[in-house]
Amino acid sequence: MHRFFIPSEWIRQSRVSLTDEPAHQIIHVLRLKPKDHIILLDNSGWEYEVEIDQMSPGLIQGRVIGQSLGTTEPRVKVTLYQALLKAEKFEFILQKGVELGVSTFVPFVSERCVVRKPGENKLARWRKIMQEAAEQSGRALLPALHPVATFREACDSAHGASILLWEEERSLSLSRILKGPPFQASPTFNVFIGPEGGFPPAEVAYAESCGIVPVSLGHRILRAETAGLAVVVALLYERRELG
């Protein structure tokens, strides 16, 4: 069944009114009809099954016929602190990260970033990519996208279990960190991934001073966008959140 994140005020008791993009999608792209069912999500964690009863140009009305708590959210809340990357790579990270189960994205600018801060148009595009990925993959909550931070601001804001992927780290492997205390059972997890050129030692030192642990992903050199997803998969797999 098709899923749509909507503003919570579109649902009033058991009546629903949809306008804007969801109405356009339902009428012109999916060509649904009265009596068809959809799932609405108001980002509270609840899922509302709705039967469409009236359709007019730009407005769809329906009624809630069932309500249940979503079961697809990982129990561990992963925040991906991702350095700005070239456009298609950053969008790739957002899309795949949402599918896999990331809860929050914090874009940041670090010394070796070669990409400028996104403007409002790009941010709107990013939010759209995230929402589509959340709807398509069956998420019950829409992951958050924070404003672009500096690297230091990002480090300062990371509390609890936090790692930074560093290609020059030789001793501490991801699995040793994920399987040992205190990370093993942490309900939240922060992952820092650098830009294409990686982190300079001074940034790694600053991160360490904030309690963020540099770890290695092994022998092969992964591109920035591959590394981020690999860590997210490994973490969710370790916590039995990926089958």
Add this chain to the structure above:
Amino acid sequence: MHRFFIPSEWIRQSRVSLTDEPAHQIIHVLRLKPKDHIILLDNSGWEYEVEIDQMSPGLIQGRVIGQSLGTTEPRVKVTLYQALLKAEKFEFILQKGVELGVSTFVPFVSERCVVRKPGENKLARWRKIMQEAAEQSGRALLPALHPVATFREACDSAHGASILLWEEERSLSLSRILKGPPFQASPTFNVFIGPEGGFPPAEVAYAESCGIVPVSLGHRILRAETAGLAVVVALLYERRELG
């Protein structure tokens, strides 16, 4: 140091002659000079450190100054049986799969594939993407790309530990399979990933009759290209091949 896979006959004892694409890359793209060092790979598992001594248009000569066995290949050999996907998704799988450590790719056509068999131009493009990813990620062996098979041919050719990702599988999770016998210690691993529309039950039944085990990746619905990479990461992580 820049790495290049080359035909083994380009190395004769300690002398090396490079032409074609590697020579072009070195001269015009990387703008290396005599006395610069490169790593050559002849797909034997050995890595040759070479000092460039002569450069002329289209021909580079140098001498081997060191030779060592590559250490970047995973000990578990993963074969990714991947249904044909739309162009950019299939290329994405090849690129990321090579970076992560896949040994062999077997493209196949199944019932719900909507993409036609690739022509020679596309196969050449795929091989180029794989080679670049292998060089960039530091692989010591160039992963193999098999000819496109039918789904049944692909199933018939899969020996040993084999799984198929199925979104309708409810009971058997990936981690249960990866952590239990006989898969736990298998030196080879075959992973079947369907096309955008997934596998119909009849195909899953055929795979099962060949000993291929359908497994689930959990609660969220992953796109075909995300699912393949998630399984590869989980498998390599489980075997301590990803840090």
